[in-house]
Amino acid sequence: MTPQLAIFFVLATLAVLGALSLIFQRHPIHSALSLIVVMIALAGLYLLMGAEFVAAVQIIVYGGAIMVLFVFVIMLLNAGEEERTSFSKLAGIAGIPLAVALLGFLAAAIARSNESAQAGLQSGTLANTKEISTMLFKDFVYPFELTSFLILVAILGAIVLAQREKS
Amino acid sequence: MPILDHLWIIPLLPLLGSAINGLLGGKWPNKIVNGVALGATGLSFAFAIEAVREFLALPADKMPFAPQHYFDWIVAGSFRAGFDLQIDQLTVVMLLVVTGVGFLIHIYSTGYMAHESGYHRFFSYLNLFMFFMLILVMAANYVLLFVGWEGVGLCSYLLIGFYFLKKSAADAGKKAFIVNRIGDFGFMLGMFLLFRTFGTLDFTAVFAKAAPMQSDALGQFGTFTVACLLLFMGATGKSAQLPLYVWLPDAMEGPTPVSALIHAATMVTAGVYVVARSHVLFTHAPTAMLVVAVVGCATAIFAATIGLVQTDIKKVLAYSTVSQLGYMFLACGVGAFSAGIFHLMTHAFFKALLFLAAGSVIHAMGGEQDMRHMGGLSKKIKWTYITMLTATLAIAGAPLFAGFFSKDAILLAAFQSENGGPNTGHILYAIGLPTALLTSFYMFRLIFLTFFGKPRYDEHHVHVHESPWSMLGPLVILAVLSIFGGWLALPAFWGGPDYFANFLGPVFGSAESAATEAAVHSLELPLAGVAVFTALVGFGVALWLYIRQPGKPEALAKSMRGVYNTLLNKYYVDELYAALIIKPLMWISTSVLWKGVDVAGIDGTVNGIASGAKSIGDTVRHVQSGNTRSYAVWVVIGALVVIAVIFFWPAAPVVGMVR
C-alpha cells in the first residue's frame, strides 16, 4: 500500500461520496457544494498523476468560475428544496435500475479491457506545462480559435436568453 | 349476276331494313315502315328463291357448292373464323322456311300491330331477327352460326320484351335470354372442344376430318360424345327442351306474330337444325344420339301433358310447340334427320298458322287470351276458324295433312331404332304415341273451347270482328301449305317417292333414307293406322268432354285435384328452379360474397391493418410523454441497446457488390 495508492483511495472515495451526495441532497445549494467537493477531489487526483496545470485549471475555472456561476444562479432564482415529484412513470420505475446497469456495464467493460492495465506508469515523468502550451497553440490552434467563438456564442446566448424584454 | 356468288345479299337486306327502320322509322308513318320492312324481307325471300333455283340448277360437278368466303372475321394464332356463307340442301329448306314464313308473318304483322305504339321498333327488331336467322342457317362455320344463334336470342329478348312497360314481359325476355345463355355456355364449350380436336370450326373441314374417324362406342364418353352433348346442351336451350324449356311458355308475353315467327316456326327449331347440321358428329356418338332421343321424347310427352290443362290459348300452343320440338329431336336422336327436318318444316307451317290464327282470335276478342272466356266464335270469324281448324287437323295428324306424314315418319323411325338396345325403339314409340294422342286432344280442346259452345264472354263489351285481309291472307296461304306441305314426302305405301328424304340425301347421306325404304313396306302402313287411330281417340275424348257434357272437365279437375294442379302449375318447375338455384345464388352473392368476403373480409383486414398501425402510432406518440426525465431514461435505454448490440452481436458479414 503505497502512499499514492492510499491518497488515491481517499480522494476516490471523496469523489464518489460527493457524487452520491450530489444525488441525494434535496437542496440545489447542497448539491452544488457536493459537486465542488468532487471537483476538488479530482483536482487532487490530477496532482497525483502529476498534471498540475490541469489540476490548477480544474480548481480555478471549474471550482472557481463555473460552480460560482451555478451558486449565483441558484441564489438568483432562490431555488428552494427540490420537490420530488414523479410524474414520469418510466423514470420512477426503471430510471435508477437502468442507469445503474449502464454504470455497471461501463465500469465492467473498462475494467475488463487490457489497455487500462498496460502501461503501469511512473508518476515522475509528467507532461510539463510548456509542452501543453506548445501543443495548444500549434497542433490544436484551430480548435483553440474555435473555442473563442464558442465563448462568443455563449455570451451571445446569455444576452439573448436572459436579457429582460425591451418593451 | 348469279345470286350464288352473292349470298350475302339475302341476309343483308333484312339488316338494312332493320337499320333503316330502327334509326329513321321513328318519325315515319306506318306505311313507309311497312314498305321498308316488307320490301326487305320480300326481296330477300325472292333472292332466296332465286338462289335455290340456281343451286338446284347447278351441274353435278359443282356439288357440293363450296362455301363463299367474304372476309376474315376473327383471326388469332392458329384460329381463324371467316365470314363464310354456304348453301346446301339443308340450308335450302331452312332458307325457304325462314324467308317464306317470315315474309308471311311480316305481312300479318302489318295488320296485327297496326295500332301498337313503337311500330317501327317492332319491324326493326323483326327484320333484325330475319338477318340473324338467315346468318344462322347459312353460316359455313360454327362461329358464324353462333353469331346467328346469339343474335336470334337477342331479338327474341327484344321482341318478348316489346311491351317493356309490362314487368311480366320484361321478365320473360330476360328469362329467355339468360336460359339461352346457359345453353350457349355448352355450345361454346362444344365449339372449343371441336377446335381442339379438329383445329378448325369450318363445317366442311370438321366433317371431312370427322367422317373417317373411329366413332365412340355406346356409353363411352369420347371426344365426339362430349362435343355432341355440349352442342346438344345449346340446342336444348334454344329449342326449349328439358330441362331448359322453361323460357318458351313465358315467351308468349311477346306479340303474337313474334310467337308465331320466333317461338314456333324458326328460332326454336335452330337447335334441331344444329343437331342435323352436325349429324356427322352425332352419328359418331351413339350415346349422344340416345340422349337426344330420350330428351326429345321425354320433352314431347312432358309438355303435352302440361298442354292439356292450360287455359291461355297461346300457352297451349306454346307447350304444343315444346312437345313438337321434342318430336323433332326424337327423330334426330334415332338418326332420322331428314324426318326431323321434314317435321320442322311442316311444323313451321301449321304452328305458325295456329299462332297467327290464335292472334286473329285474340285480335277479334280485343286482347282476350283466356279460352274460358271465349266460345262459339266459329260463326263470327269464319276464316280464322277454318284456317285454324286446318292447322289443328295438321298437327293432330289427320291423314293427308302435313303433320300426318312428318309425325308418321318420326314415329316409324323411332320404332325401328335399335341404338342402345333392341327395345329402345319400342320404348320411344310407346312414349311417342300417347303424345300424339294428347296432342290431338288438347288441340281439339282448344278448338272446341274457342269456337264452339256458348259464348262465355260479355257480348255487349266485346265486339267480335273478323281480322283484316292483311292478316287473313297469310292464314290462308299457310293453311294451304299445311295441307299440301306434307306431300313432299308421300310415304311409300302411298306409292309416291319420298322426295324430301332423297332431296336431303346429299346432306345426311342416303344411308338412312335407304334404311327407311327397306322398312317401309312391312311397317309403315300399320303404324300409320295406329297413329290415325290415336288421333281419333284424342279427338273423341275432346269432343266428349267439351261438347257433349261441358260440366265434365271441372268435375274431373276436382276429382283429381293433385294431378290437375301439378299440370296447371307446370310441374312446379319454375318454382323449383327459383328455390334451388336463383334464391341461393342471390343469397350467397349478397350476404356471403359481397357483405361477407368483400366488406367484412378483405376490407376488414385492410382496415384492421390500418387501424392497427394507427393504434401503434398512438402508443408511439404516448412515449412522447413530454417529461424530460422519461426522455433521459429513453436515452439510457438506447445507450444500453446500442452497447449491447455492438458487444454481443456478431460483426457485420461483409459482402461485395454483385456485378
Add this chain to the structure above:
Amino acid sequence: MAAFPNSADILRVLPELIWCGFGALLMLLQPFVRSRKVLTFVAVTGALLGIMGNFYAVHNPGSAFSGLVAADPFSIFFSHLVGLVAVLVILAAAPYLDRERLADAEFYALVLFATAGMGVLASAQELLTAFIGLELSSISSYILAGYRRDTLKSGESSMKYFLLGSFATAFFLYGIALVYGVTGTTNLLRMNASDPTITLLPSPMFKLGLALILIGLGFKVAAAPFQIWTPDVYEGAPTPVTALFSAGPKAAAFALLLRIFADVHAATQFWFWAFWIMAVLTMFAGNLGALLQTNVKRLLAYSSIAHAGYILVAFAAVTRLSADQEIGASPAYAAVLFYLLTYAIVKVGAFTIVSQFGGAGEKHLQLDDFAGLAERQPVVAAVLSLFLLSLLGLPVTAGFLGKFYIFKAAVDSHLIWLAVLMAINSVIGAYYYIRLIVVMYMREPSAEIAATAPARFPLSVNAVLVITAFGTIFLGLLPSKTLNYLLQTTLLNR
C-alpha cells in the same frame, strides 16, 4: 509542418472562418444598424461568401492544421450544403423575425456560428475538433431553439434540447476519451495506423468507445431510440430554426459518421447491426408517430425522424459494402449524400411555407388551418404538395431519386429485408403526407379560416421557395451531374 499555420491551412478552413467572422461582424453592427434589410443582406452575403470560401479548397484539396480537418471534396460538399441551408434559413427567417418582433442581428449571428460549427463537424478529421464543432453548432442551436423567449413552448424546447443534447454530448465525449485511450490518438487517419490489430481483435474499451460515439451522434441525427427529443424541440423552436435543425446539424453529424466509417475500419464492422436496428426503429418510430399528428410542424418533425431512418438504411448498406473495395461502397455513400441534399432542400422549403403560414405567434399550425388552402392560395398549396410528394418519394421529385438510391444501395448489399421494411414504411408515410394534401385540396375550410387573410409571402420567402422547388424538380429529373460529383467525392474520400 510549419511552426504556425500557413496560408494553405487558413484557406482550407476559409468557409468556417468567414461564417464565424460574419457572425462576429453582425454582432458588431447590431448596435449601429437599425434596418433589418441591411443586416439580412450582410448575413446572406456572409453565408454566400462562406460558400465561395471553398474555392481554394476545391482547387487544391487536402488536410489542414496537421490533419485536424480535411478540405476534401467530401467536406466541401457539406460546407456547400450547410452554407446553402444557412442562406435559405436566413432568407426565410427575415420576415418571420419581423413578424414575431425578434432581434435579428443575434439570430443571424447564431445561424452563422451554427453553420460554421457544422462546417467544422463535417470537415473534422480529428475527434476533438469534431467535438468543438459539434458544440459550436449545438450551443447555437440551443439558443436558437429558445429564441422566442417570451413563449413557453420555445423556452421548453430550448431547455429539453439543451439538457438532453449535452447529456448525449457527454456520451460522445466519453467515447472519444476511450477511443483515445486505446489508440492513443483522436485522429481518425492515425487510428488504423496506430495499431493494426485493433481491426482484428478489438478491445472491449475500443468497442465501448465506438458505441458511445455512436450514441452521441445518433442523438444528433435523431436516430431511434434517441429520436425522443426531436418532436418536442422541433415543435417548440421558431419555425425557421426548425428548418435549420432538420437540415443542417443532421447533415453534419451524418458527415462525421460517414468519415468515421471511411477511416476506421473497426467501426464499419461493429456498427452494422446497430445501424440495422436503429434504421428499422427510426423508420417505424417516425412514420407511426406521425400518423396521428394534427400539428403540421410536429408532423414534419416526425417525418424527419422517418427520413433519418431511411438514411440509416443507406448507412447499413455502407457498412456492408465498405469492406469491399471503395468502388463498392461509393454508391452507398453517394446515396447518403444525395439524400441529405434533397432532404435538406425539401425540408427547408416545407418549413418555410409552414413558418409563413403559421401567422403571428405561429397560431395556424393545425391541419384544419390548411383546409381549402388550394383554393385560397393555389400556388402555395401546389408548392407545398410538391415538397410533400418529394418527402413521400414520388417520381419526378428529388425525394424519389433519393429513396431510389437508398433502395439501390440496400439491394446492392443484399439487405433485401431492410429494403422491404423501408418500402412498407414509405407506404405508411404516404398516408400522412397524402392526408395533408387531402386537407389542402379536398376539405372545405371552416368559416373563420376561410375568413383569415391569405398569408403574405414576401420576396425573400418567395426566393427560398423558388430555389427549393426548382431544386426539388431539377434533382428529380436530371440528377446525373450531382450524382457523379458525389461519387467523385466519396471516391476521393479514400
Add this chain to the structure above:
Amino acid sequence: MVPTSYYLILSAVLFGLGIVAFVFKRNVITIFMSIELMLNAVNLAFVAFSQARHQSDGQVFVLFVIVVAAAEAAVGLGIIILMARNRQSLNVERVDLLKL
C-alpha cells in the same frame, strides 16, 4: 504506483453516477450539475490516458472540455433563468407543454 485502470474505473463510476443523477434529479440546475459531473469523469479519463501514454495531448483535451463546459454553463444557466422566469418552477417534470 496507481494503475491507470483504477482511474478509469473511477471515471466510469463517476460518469455512471452522473447518469444516475441526470435520471434521478428533478431540479433543472442539479440535472445540469450532473452533466458537469459526467464531463469531469471524462476529464479524469483523459488525464489518466495521457499519463498512461506519456502524451500531453490528453491534457490539452481536458482544457478544451473545460472551456466547452464553461460555455455550456453560461448558455445553460441562461436557459434555466429563462425557464424560471417564464414559469415559476425549476422542476423539469412541470415542463411538459410539448408532448405526444
Add this chain to the structure above:
Amino acid sequence: MPSGPLLSILIFLPAIGALALLFLRSDDHEWIRRLAFAVSLAEFILSLWWLLRGVPLGSAGYQLEEIHRWIALGPHGSAAQTYINYHLGADGISLFLVILTTFLTVVSILCSWSSIQKRVKEFFIAILLLEVGVVGVFLSLDLFLFFLFWEVMLIPMYLLIGIWGHDRRIYAAIKFILYTMAGSILMLVGIIWLYNATGTFDLPSIQQALQTGALVLPRGTETLLFLAFFVAFAIKVPLFPFHTWLPDAHVEAPTAGSVMLAGVLLKMGTYGMIRFCLPLFPIASKKFASPIAVLAIIGIIYGALVALVQPNLKKLVAYSSVSHLGFVVLGIFAFHPISMQGAVFQMLAHGISTGGLFLLVGMLYDRRHTFEMSQFGGLATPMPRLAAFFLFVALSSLGLPMLNGFVGEFLILLGTYQVRWSWAAWAATGVILSACYLLWAYQKVFFGEITVEKNRTLPDASARERAILVTMAVITLWMGIGSVFITSRTASASQTVIDQMTRPPRAEEAKTPSTVAPQARQQPNSGSANAAPKTNSLERLGTR
C-alpha cells in the same frame, strides 16, 4: 413514314397542353374546355397517324424506338458506370393501348364538358397529366422510366377522385392511392433488385440477356422478383383479393375519372403482366400460372355474382370490370397464343365497352344525381335514345357476337380451353352471369312503368352526348366485325411475348414447328414483312 421523336411528342404533348391551360383565366371555362379538347383531339389524331404508320403490320419487336442516356449510375468512367435510359418504343400491344388512351381522353373531356363546374381548369389539367402518365407507361421500355410514369399517373387520378368525386370521395381517393402505392413500392424494390442482378434497367437488353441465357436468374430470386412485380400489377388490375379499392374508387370518381380508370388504368396492370412478368420471369410465371388462373376465375365469377346484387348501378359496372379483367388475366396466364391475342383484344374491348357504360351511368347521374337503381325504372319512356345506347353497350359488354366484347372473350376461352379445359369451363360461366347482371340492371333502370315522378321529364341524350355515344357505338361494332384489323397487328407482338418465355434449355424445342415457329422465322426480316400484302401476312399470322 413520319420520323423524329414521335413517341416523346406523343407523351408530352398533353403536358404542354396542361401548361398552356395554366395561362388561361381560370374562370374562362369555355376556352379552357376548348383548349383541352383541342389538345386531346390532336393527341388522338397524332397517335392514330404515327402509331399506325410507325408500327407496320406484322412487324416484330419495338418500333419508333428512342433511346437517350439519362441518369448515370455507378462511379463516373469506372467499369461500374451504367445508365438509366430514356428509352421509348411501341409494339403491336402498346400501339392500341395508347390509341385507346388518347381516344378515351378525348371522350372523357367531352363528357365532363358540362358536368364539371367547380375548379374546371385544374380538372382538365389533371386529365391531361393523367394522359401523360398513362401514355408514358405504355411506351416506356426502361424499367425505371416505366415506374416513373406508373407513379406519376397516380396523382392526377387521385386528385380527380378526391376533388371532383362524390360524397365519400376522400376515403376512396386515399384507398386508391394507398393500395396502388403499396403494390408499386414493392415493384420498385423488385426493379432495383433486377437491376442489381442484371446491371441495367433497359427492358429489351435484360430480355435479350435472359432469353439468350447470357444471364440466368436463380430460381428463388426469379420467384421473388415475379411476385414483387405481379402483386403490383394484380392490385392495379385488380385481381381477386386485391380488388376492393376498385368499386369505391369508381363509385366516387367523376364520370371522366371512371372512364379513364376502367378504360385505361386497369389495363396498365394487365399490360405490365404481359410486358414484364411473362418475358422476364417465365419459369416463375409458369410455376404460379395455376394459382393465378384460379384467382382470375374466382374474380370472374365473384365479380359477376357481386355485381348481380348491387343496388348501385355504378358499383355494378365496377364489379363487372373486375369480372372482365379476370378474363384478361386468365387469357394471359394460359400462355396460349390465341388466349394471349384474346387478352390483348379484350383489354381494348373492355376499355371501350366499360368506358361506354360508365359514360352512360354518368349521363344518368347528371340527370338524377344518384346511382341507386331503385331511383330509376322505366327510363326507356322519357329517354329512348339513351336506353338504346345503353342496351347496345351492355350487349357488347356481355359479349354478343359481332360486338367487340365477344371476340376477346371467345378467343380467351378458346385458347384457355386448349391448355386446360376446366379453366375455360369455369370461366365461361362468367358469360352466363354477365348476361344476368347486365340485363337485370337494364330492366331495373329502363323497363317497366315509371315509378319516380322526377324521371318522367328527364331529357333524352343531348347532341353532344349523342355524338360521343355514336362514336363509341360505331367503334364497338367495328371492333366486333373488323377485329382482324387489330388482331393482325397485335399478333406478332403477343406471339413475341410467348416466344420470349422460352429459355435456352428449351430453345431447340421452340424451333420445332410449334406455335412459335413463324414469328421466330419472321423476326429477322421484319422489314420485308412490312411490305408484305395484308392477306398473306394474315396467313402467316393466322392459319398454319
